[in-house]
Amino acid sequence: xxxxxxxxxxxxxxxxxxxxxxxxxxxxxxxxxxxxxxxxxxxxxxxxxxxxxxxxxxxxxxxxxxxxxxxxxxxxxxxxxxxxxxxxxxxxxxxxxxxxxxxxxxxxxxxxxxxxxxxxxxxxxxxxxxxxxxxxxxxxxxxxxxxxxxxxxxxxxxxxxxxxxxxxxxxxxxxxxxxxxxxxxxxxxxxxxxxxxxxxxxxxxxxxxxxxxxxxxxxxxxxxxxxxxxxxxxxxxxxxxxxxxxxxxxxxxxxxxxxxxxxxxxxxxxxxxxxxxxxxxxxxxxxxxxxxxxxxxxxxxxxxxxxxxxxxxxxxxxxxxxxxxxxxxxxxxxxxxxxxxxxxxxxxxxxxxxxxxxxxxxxxxxxxxxxxxxxxxxxxxxxxxxxxxxxxxxxxxxxxxxxxxxxxxxxxxxxxxxxxxxxxxxxxxxxxxxxxxxxxxxxxxxxxxxxxxxxxxxxxxxxxxxxxxxxxxxxxxxxxxxxxxxxxxxxxxxxxxxxxxxxxxxxxxxxxxxxxxxxxxxxxxxxxxxxxxxxxxxxxxxxxxxxxxxxxxxxxxxxxxxxxxxxxxxxxxxxxxxxxxxxxxxxxxxxxxxxxxxxxxxxxxxxxxxxxxxxxxxxxxxxxxxxxxxxxxxxxx
Amino acid sequence: xxxxxxxxxxxxxxxxxxxxxxxxxxxxxxxxxxxxxxxxxxxxxxxxxxxxxxxxxxxxxxxxxxxxxxxxxxxxxxxxxxxxxxxxxxxxxxxxxxxxxxxxxxxxxxxxxxxxxxxxxxxxxxxxxxxxxxxxxxxxxxxxxxxxxxxxxxxxxxxxxxxxxxxxxxxxxxxxxxxxxxxxxxxxxxxxxxxxxxxxxxxxxxxxxxxxxxxxxxxxxxxxxxxxxxxxxxxxxxxxxxxxxxxxxxxxxxxxxxxxxxxxxxxxxxxxxx
Numbered sequence: 050x051x052x053x054x055x056x057x058x059x060x061x062x063x064x065x066x067x068x069x070x071x072x073x074x075x076x077x078x079x080x081x082x083x084x085x086x087x088x089x090x091x092x093x094x095x096x097x098x099x100x101x102x103x104x105x106x107x108x109x110x111x112x113x114x115x116x117x118x119x120x121x122x123x124x125x126x127x128x129x130x131x132x133x134x135x136x137x138x139x140x141x142x143x144x145x146x147x148x149x150x151x152x153x154x155x156x157x158x159x160x161x162x163x164x165x166x167x168x169x170x171x172x173x174x175x176x177x178x179x180x181x182x183x184x185x186x187x188x189x190x191x192x193x194x195x196x197x198x199x200x201x202x203x204x205x206x207x208x209x210x211x212x213x214x215x216x217x218x219x220x221x222x223x224x225x226x227x228x229x230x231x232x233x234x235x236x237x238x239x240x241x242x243x244x245x246x247x248x249x250x251x252x253x254x255x256x257x258x259x260x261x262x263x264x265x266x267x268x269x270x271x272x273x274x275x276x277x278x279x280x281x282x283x284x285x286x287x288x289x290x291x292x293x294x295x296x297x298x299x300x301x302x303x304x305x306x307x308x309x310x311x312x313x314x315x316x317x318x319x320x321x322x323x324x325x326x327x328x329x330x331x332x333x334x335x336x337x338x339x340x341x342x343x344x345x346x347x348x349x350x351x352x353x354x355x356x357x358x359x360x361x362x363x364x365x366x367x368x369x370x371x372x373x374x375x376x377x378x379x380x381x382x383x384x385x386x387x388x389x390x391x392x393x394x395x396x397x398x399x400x401x402x403x404x405x406x407x408x409x410x411x412x413x414x415x416x417x418x419x420x421x422x423x424x425x426x427x428x429x430x431x432x433x434x435x436x437x438x439x440x441x442x443x444x445x446x447x448x449x450x451x452x453x454x455x456x457x458x459x460x461x462x463x464x465x466x467x468x469x470x471x472x473x474x475x476x477x478x479x480x481x482x483x484x485x486x487x488x489x490x491x492x493x494x495x496x497x498x499x500x501x502x503x504x505x506x507x508x509x510x511x512x513x514x515x516x517x518x519x520x521x522x523x524x525x526x527x528x529x530x531x532x533x534x535x536x537x538x539x540x541x542x543x544x545x546x547x548x549x550x551x552x553x554x555x556x557x558x559x560x561x562x563x564x565x566x567x568x569x570x571x572x573x574x575x576x577x578x579x580x581x582x583x584x585x586x587x588x589x590x591x592x593x594x595x596x597x598x599x600x601x602x603x604x605x606x607x608x609x610x611x612x613x614x615x616x617x618x619x620x621x622x623x624x625x626x627x628x629x630x631x632x633x634x635x636x637x638x639x640x641x642x643x644x645x646x647x648x649x650x651x652x653x654x655x656x657x658x659x660x661x662x663x664x665x666x667x668x669x670x671x672x673x674x675x676x677x678x679x680x681x682x683x684x685x686x
Numbered sequence: 687x688x689x690x691x692x693x694x695x696x697x698x699x700x701x702x703x704x705x706x707x708x709x710x711x712x713x714x715x716x717x718x719x720x721x722x723x724x725x726x727x728x729x730x731x732x733x734x735x736x737x738x739x740x741x742x743x744x745x746x747x748x749x750x751x752x753x754x755x756x757x758x759x760x761x762x763x764x765x766x767x768x769x770x771x772x773x774x775x776x777x778x779x780x781x782x783x784x785x786x787x788x789x790x791x792x793x794x795x796x797x798x799x800x801x802x803x804x805x806x807x808x809x810x811x812x813x814x815x816x817x818x819x820x821x822x823x824x825x826x827x828x829x830x831x832x833x834x835x836x837x838x839x840x841x842x843x844x845x846x847x848x849x850x851x852x853x854x855x856x857x858x859x860x861x862x863x864x865x866x867x868x869x870x871x872x873x874x875x876x877x878x879x880x881x882x883x884x885x886x887x888x889x890x891x892x893x894x895x896x897x898x899x900x901x902x903x904x905x906x907x908x909x910x911x912x913x914x915x916x917x918x919x920x921x922x923x924x925x926x927x928x929x930x931x932x933x934x935x936x937x938x939x940x941x942x943x944x945x946x947x948x949x950x951x952x953x954x955x956x957x958x959x960x
Contacts, residue, residue, distance in 0.1 A: 050779040053772060060767035127809070128763035132824065135733040135757040135834075138780050 054145050063119055071112045071157060078102055079164050086171075096262055096535055098168050102161070103254040103266050106190065109157070110253055111222045113195055117150050117202025118218050122211060130207070140291055147199055154195030158187045172537045178518065179535065185268045193276030194252055200283035208290050225250045248319060252276050255326060261439060262536030263517040263571045264325040264446045271367065274318035281311030323368040323392075323434030323441040325448075325571075336435075336472070337575045340465040348414055350386050352460030354379040358482045361456060363514075365489045369393075369442035369449075370432040373456050380423035387415045387457040388475070390464065393433040401426035413454065414461045429457055439571040442514075444489060448571050451496065451511030451587065452476050452578050471576025476510040483512050494519050494531045496566055496585055513580065513587050515570060524567075526554055531568040538591055539569055549592035556599055564605075567595075581606035616654045620668055623650050627669060631676075640681035687711055688732070688832055688862050693740035695727050695886075702727045703738065704886040710832075714858035716873035717866040718953050719883035725866040726760060728883065729834050732864075733757055744832055754781060756825035756833040760840075764809035764817050770796070771805040777824040795823040798853055800846070814841040822850065832862045839872055851876045870950040880949065882956045890956045894949050901947035901955045906939050907932050918958050920951065934960045 058064060076083075078098050121143075124130050133139040162183055169175035201221060205214040223229050230247055237244035252275045254266050285307035292300050339345050358376040363369055371393075377385060389395075391413040398408045398417055406427065407418040417427055434441050439448050440455070449455040452474045454462065463473045487493045487503040494515045497505035505512065518535040532539040538546055557564055563584045572589035579588030586595070586605055598607045626646050630639055644661055656664060665674045688710040695703040703724045717725050731738040733755060744755070764773050774792045783791050796802045799819040804812065812820065818841045825833055839847050854863055854876045867873060873880055880897045882890040890897060905920075910929050913919065914937070921932040932945065934955055945951075954960070 053768070053776045053779060056772060057765060057768060057776075123765060127765045128761055129765075131735070131759040132757055132762055132777075132821070133780065134735055135755060135759075136780050138782060142776075142780050 050142065050145050051148070054142075054149050057123060058120060058146075058149050061119065061123075064116060067112050067116050067119070068153070071109065071116075072160065074108065074112075075102070075160065075164070082168065096174075096260060096265075096537070099165055099265065100260040103190070103260070106194075106253045107222065107226045109191075110194055110198060110225070113150075113154060113157075113198035114202055114218050114222055116153065117199045118206045118214060119202075120146060120150060121203045121206035122214070125207065126211070143203070147203060150199045150202075151196070154191065154199070158191035158195070161191065162187055169535075173540060173543060174535050174537055176518075176534065182265060182268070182518070186266065189268045189273045189276065190254055193273060193280065197252065197276055197279045197283065200280060200287060204283050204287050204290070207287075225252055227253075227255055230255065245319065249275055249278060249315060252279060259572075261325065261571045262533035262539065263448065263515070263519060264439075265518060265535060267324045267326055267445070269322070269324055269367075269443065269445055271318050271320070271322045271324070274314045278311055278314035278318060281307055281314055285311060321368060321433065322443065324443050325439055325441055325446060335575070336465050337470065341467050341470065345412065347412070347463045347465070348461045349463055350461035352386060353382055354385065355459050355477075355479060356457075356481055359456060359484070361483065361485045363442070363485070363487045365442055365444045365447065365487065365516075367443055368432055368434045369447075369455075370430075371456070372428065372430045374426050374428045375457060376426050377424065377459075380425055382419050384419060385417045385424075385427065385459075386461050387417065387459060388413055388454045388462040388464075389415045389429075389431065389457045390435070390454050392435045393431040393455070395429065395431045397428075397430040399428045400424050401428075403428075413464050415457060439573050440577075442516075444491075446517035447487075447493065447514055448517070449514040450570060450573075450577060451509065451513040451580050453511075465575070469576070472573065472578065474578040476580065478510075480508040480510050483507060483509050485512060485514070487514065487516075489516065491516055492519075494521055494568070496568055496580075496587055510582070511580075513568065513570065515568065524550070524554060526558060528554070528557065528564060529566045529568075531566070533569060533571075538593075546592050549596055552596050553592045556596070578608065579606065581609075619650050619654065623647055623664075624668060626650075627673070640677050643677060687745045689741070689743045689745070690728075690732070691741040693728070693731055693738055693742055695724075695731055695736055695738045702886050703731065705740070706883075706886075706888045707740075708881060708888060708891060710862045710864070712858065712860060712862055713878040714854050714863040714865060714876050716877035716880045717864060717883060718868075718870065718873060718880060719866075720957065723883040724886040725883055726836055727886075729757075729836055729864065729866065732832075732834065754828055754830035754832075756827065756830035758821045758825040758833075758835045758838055760836045762817075762821040764812060764820050766810035767808060769806050769808050770801055770812070770816075770820055773809060773820055774823060774827065778827055781828045783828050791827055795826045798826060799823040800849060815843055815846060818842055819846065822853075826857065830861060832864070833857065834864045836866050837868070838865065839867060839869060847872070870953060874949045880953075882953055884957060890952070897949050897952035898947045899952065901934065901951035901960075903944065904934050904936065904955060904960060905932065905945040905947045905951045906935060906943040907945050908939065908943055912939070912943075918954065918960055920954060934958065936960060 078101055082098070124133060133142065165183060166175065166180060169179055201218060205217050209217060230251060233243050233247040237247065251272070260266060285304065288303060288307060340347065354377045356375045357378055360374040362372045364371070395408065395410055395415065398406045400406055400420060401424070404420075406420070406424070409416045409418075415429075417429075434443075440450065440453055441447065442449055442455075453472065454464065454475050458475060458477060462475050464475075465471075466473050483497060483506065485495070485497065485505045489503060493503045495505045495512055497507040497509055497512045500506045515531065518533055519531060520534040521529060521531045522541055524530050524541065530541055532541070534540060537543065540546065541550055556562070564586060566585040566587070568585070568587040569591070570587055570589050577589075579586070579590065581588070590598075590607070594607070595605055599605055602609065623646065627643055630642055630646070634642060644658070647656070647661055647664065648658065651664065662674060665677060690709070691707050693703055693706045694701065706724075706728060717728070719725050727736065730736045732742055732744075764770075765776070768776065771792060774795065775788060778788045778791060793802075796805055799822050801816065801819055801823060804816060809817070809820075818838070822835070822838060825835065839850060842850060851872065854865065857863060858876070858878065865873070865877065874894060877894065879891065879893055881888060882897070890900060907930050910931065913931050913933060914935075917933040917935040917937070919931050919933050923930050923932075934951060
């Protein structure tokens with residue numbers, strides 16, 4: 050049966066073309082790497098290839114969908130469906146067709162796995178954790194989505210005409226594409242229910258514009274549940290289409306099971322979750338939108354107390370669940386005003402005797418009302434987390450920076466600085482004692498001292514917690530180095546960064562620096578401050594970047610460097626950026642972007658919009674101005 | 687034995703089959719009826735392709751095992767990229783023929799349908815008649831207990847039609863063969879018993895003789911002047927420079943004009959309610 054199906058599958062010219070595009074297309078990603086290897090050169094590829102392939106995953110999805118549809122159309126196109134249906138074994142024949150398609154998916158997934166693992170081995174970024182990650186990635190995106198394409202192709206091929214079928218599969222692919230999701234997400238700001246609806250369509254990798262080496266592309270059960278939902282839905286509909294005429298013994302029960310699984314998967318996928326998904330469009334809490342564009346008010350109030358001691362217990366699941374016991378410096382206040390990021394839902398607030406305390410929550414503020422006889426300790430239990438961005442915590446990965454109120458801090462503090470377009474540095478003004486326990490089977494890294502597995506203790510102005518593809522090593526002079534090891538540019542002692550690392554260590558030594566920790570954290574999209582303490586650097590920077598900052602300003606913190614530039618320097622910057630825009634952007638957007646860039650760069654020197662033409666002609670020449678005008682006319686047309 | 691008891695089928699509000707009951711033993715059965723009479727619907731009910739009311743049971747002579755059914759629908763094509771032999775192998779797999787018997791079984795049906803010479807030819811290169819014969823061949827695979835042919839002779843040339851009729855006689859000895867056709871000649875040539883469906887009802891059933899007898903005393907050959915508007919003109923022919931009409935009528939005409947009825951006469955009498 051399988052032999053005949055193989056012949057049927059491979060003798061179709063259309064399917065051979067689709068297969069060639071599917072497998073040949075991956076040469077676009079691996080070709081330069083093969084070429085480099087062939088020429089004996091080093092080619093750092095791991096993360097870049099993964100990023101590119103996941104970014105373009107929609108083409109794999111579409112090709113598999115078309116392949117499945119075309120293959121399952123063979124029977125109705127040959128006009129033998131009625132003959133087959135008259136036979137009790139016809140489903141078996143169709144299942145062999147499905148198996149054939151699953152083999153195609155598996156072969157493609159295997160090819161993906163082999164190439165990427167080879168990349169990581171070649172880069173020196175391979176670990177067992179990476180291998181298991183790729184298994185999870187392939188399981189979620191390639192296998193589950195592959196089965197979705199097979200069932201969708203099968204269902205539409207057998208229950209719709211050819212043209213209608215093509216229209217339906219294109220519509221389905223469009224609906225799950227990042228393009229449609231982004232459009233829907235924009236609309237969801239106006240109509241929040243859209244956000245709930247589009248979530249179920251998020252089955253292919255989203256937001257792979259910049260894959261973070263600490264997390265890579267997020268893979269979790271919520272994403273897998275969406276795939277399972279579509280498998281359940283299409284599978285149940287297929288089952289219905291096959292057995293609607295017949296009454297089989299267990300038909301009702303199988304149908305019921307299918308419906309239950311489908312609903313369960315849909316419900317699970319909609320449960321609140323906090324995971325890394327940057328540059329995607331599913332956010333309803335993107336803080337740059339929240340505070341900058343929608344003007345959510347942030348209250349500020351100085352605290353009448355400070356918190357001396359934090360005892361934190363954090364459990365990681367789909368989201369973070371925390372129990373934080375705070376010891377305030379003043380026990381007799383009527384109210385304790387605190388800040389805790391608004392995305393955390395308060396479950397319970399009690400005193401040291403376990404008695405419930407009154408509290409009020411408004412946005413990111415939390416006010417806890419005191420007791421007449423005072424409070425020694427306040428226990429706050431909460432759960433949740435941002436479903437968007439890199440500040441998140443779940444069972445796979447976590448980034449809770451020390452400057453972020455993921456734990457209650459005294460006073461009402463601003464979360465986001467709309468002037469600077471970045472998060473406010475909410476480190477404690479004075480260090481407090483911390484005792485933190487993270488309940489997870491994975492390794493958590495922190496700037497605090499680790500006293501037992503995933504237990505941290507010490508004084509800090511705000512501890513940073515990091516989990517993911519992270520390693521810790523000790524550099525030559527005893528500096529703790531915590532870094533994302535999937536990124537070749539952060540690997541210690543490698544050809545890629547050995548020189549910069551040596552330079553950095555030499556500078557520390559020559560300046561008698563007290564720095565004993567360098568922790569590389571993920572780069573936060575909305576902008577996040579780095580942590581530059583006397584003995585610690587915690588930021589999303591590399592050795593090379595730190596060295597350049599130090600050379601420029603004589604200190605490590607890029608935010609503190611002297612940004613004063615004169616007009617001539619700025620004109621040079623505009624010229625450089627102009628040619629960069631010209632090279633990378635199409636005529637339609639070039640004009641607008643150059644004008645905005647000019648205003649951003651030159652306004653502080655008194656240049657206005659009216660001076661734009663004169664500025665360009667004077668500094669770049671008439672020819673470039675004509676070129677820009679042409680681009681502007683494109684926009685207007 | 688195939689037993690149909692009170693089989694009915696509705697499509698929305700329209701009743702297409704109305705309580706059809708009959709029994710079939712081995713032999714060739716012709717199912718006659720105009721378009722829309724319910725022939726294909728009855729077949730699809732037998733094949734369980736449609737849900738229906740009533741009972742349709744196909745008993746196995748050996749008992750227990752569900753007997754095989756061969757089916758040739760009105761419209762059936764072939765896979766354009768598979769050879770005739772591969773198409774049959776596809777169906778042989780479906781019918782769970784033992785691996786070691788598949789080649790012999792394919793040879794047998796290829797010979798029966800006179801397709802041996804084109805066994806290596808791909809589907810896209812076959813003529814309409816050949817495609818029809820591939821359809822017949824697949825229906826014969828694995829000696830089914832019940833074979834249903836829906837308009838099987840469509841597209842066959844006269845020689846192949848003759849060959850097919852002979853084939854039907856042979857397979858009718860060991861299987862129940864149900865044949866639906868518009869061509870009464872085909873039925874007359876091979877069918878042991880005939881069923882006439884009209885408006886979803888089984889209007890008549892019997893041997894060829896019994897069907898012919900329905901028209902006893904109603905078939906006349908008359909000249910043009912003797913034809914009245916109430917008569918049903920079945921055929922006309924020219925003899926000795928004069929037109930003669932074979933009519934079906936309830937009128938009493940001279941015995942000299944009375945004709946011996948055939949199956950078609952009986953069929954038309956049922957159909958036209960004469």
